[in-house]
Amino acid sequence: xxxxxxxxxxxxxxxxxxxxxxxxxxxxxxxxxxxxxxxxxxxxxxxxxxxxxxxxxxxxxxxxxxxxxxxxxxxxxxxxxxxxxxxxxxxxxxxxxxxxxxxxxxxxxxxxxxxxxxxxxxxxxxxxxxxxxxxxxxxxxxxxxxxxxxxxxxxxxxxxxxxxxxxxxxxxxxxxxxxxxxxxxxxxxxxxxxxxxxxxxxxxxxxxxxxxxxxxxxxxxxxxxxxxxxxxxxxxxxxxxxxxxxxxxxxxxxxxxxxxxxxxxxxxxxxxxxxxxxxxxxxxxxxxxxxxxxxxxxxxxxxxxxxxxxxxxxx
Ligand code: SF4
Ligand code: MG
Numbered sequence: 001x002x003x004x005x006x007x008x009x010x011x012x013x014x015x016x017x018x019x020x021x022x023x024x025x026x027x028x029x030x031x032x033x034x035x036x037x038x039x040x041x042x043x044x045x046x047x048x049x050x051x052x053x054x055x056x057x058x059x060x061x062x063x064x065x066x067x068x069x070x071x072x073x074x075x076x077x078x079x080x081x082x083x084x085x086x087x088x089x090x091x092x093x094x095x096x097x098x099x100x101x102x103x104x105x106x107x108x109x110x111x112x113x114x115x116x117x118x119x120x121x122x123x124x125x126x127x128x129x130x131x132x133x134x135x136x137x138x139x140x141x142x143x144x145x146x147x148x149x150x151x152x153x154x155x156x157x158x159x160x161x162x163x164x165x166x167x168x169x170x171x172x173x174x175x176x177x178x179x180x181x182x183x184x185x186x187x188x189x190x191x192x193x194x195x196x197x198x199x200x201x202x203x204x205x206x207x208x209x210x211x212x213x214x215x216x217x218x219x220x221x222x223x224x225x226x227x228x229x230x231x232x233x234x235x236x237x238x239x240x241x242x243x244x245x246x247x248x249x250x251x252x253x254x255x256x257x258x259x260x261x262x263x264x265x266x267x268x269x270x271x272x273x274x275x276x277x278x279x280x281x282x283x284x285x286x287x288x289x290x291x292x293x294x295x296x297x298x299x300x301x302x303x304x305x306x307x308x309x310x311x312x313x314x315x
Pocket of ligand 2: 045046
């Protein structure tokens with residue numbers, strides 16, 4: 001079976017203004033999400049993960065490469081794209097920012113149905129979606145406004161607005177970053193339940209490896225526009241092989257390793273280094289580990305490919 005959603009050699013380049021170098025925000029990404037699978041896309045802010053998410057949603061046309069849905073390349077004609085945008089739904093990070101304060105819960109959830117001209121019983125569809133998102137009994141929420149709800153309830157309304165269109169994939173960009181820890185767990189449990197009950201796949205975009213651990217089947221770690229490590233979440237998070245993934249893990253409170261300090265400039269997609277794009281910050285290079293293994297020169301000159309789930313000359 002083909003993956004439900006995939007990217008091949010995907011690139012999104014933003015031209016620089018007034019002679020500034022262009023920004024290679026997404027710079028050759030291969031990624032696949034299977035039916036009913038939850039994949040976490042992890043990386044620091046500025047690594048290109050939100051741009052990759054927008055390209056997967058069809059909101060940005062890639063500079064090169066292909067996004068496929070159900071094995072078929074996405075077409076950027078308006079008709080096809082509209083249907084695609086029903087089947088792949090975006091859930092945004094800030095509940096209060098994505099809900100119109102003057103719209104009731106009912107209006108917020110019914111809006112997508114109206115845009116997509118879905119026939120049938122609107123009231124029943126809205127009630128179903130609210131109930132699936134854990135707002136029960138749904139009728140009690142119909143006439144409420146966002147300011148009358150808690151942060152967690154607002155996030156559930158946003159999720160109901162996606163579910164009402166019966167999507168096959170949800171792309172959630174930092175879905176719980178703005179929520180309290182207790183509510184965060186409830187929303188993550190909801191995403192897991194939607195996968196169990198409705199078979200909805202999800203790409204969860206996050207800077208938080210702990211969140212990936214709690215929810216994902218697989219994790220893809222992104223650095224400066226590329227996936228540098230990917231695999232089943234247990235493998236990547238208990239036995240990380242890429243020095244960047246190790247550095248991210250080392251700063252978690254649970255880590256037994258001393259926190260790795262990443263030297264050098266933070267990621268800038270308009271100035272991607274030659275060779276391994278991580279080499280100017282790589283602890284394995286500065287510690288001499290790479291030299292000891294005889295790969296230091298390659299680190300500086302040759303981009304490692306993602307092979308066997310890791311893009312590093314040491315592995
Ligand atoms: Fe570090 Fe070299 Fe591996 Fe890049 S290829 S992550 S510089 S060891
Ligand atoms: Mg972002």
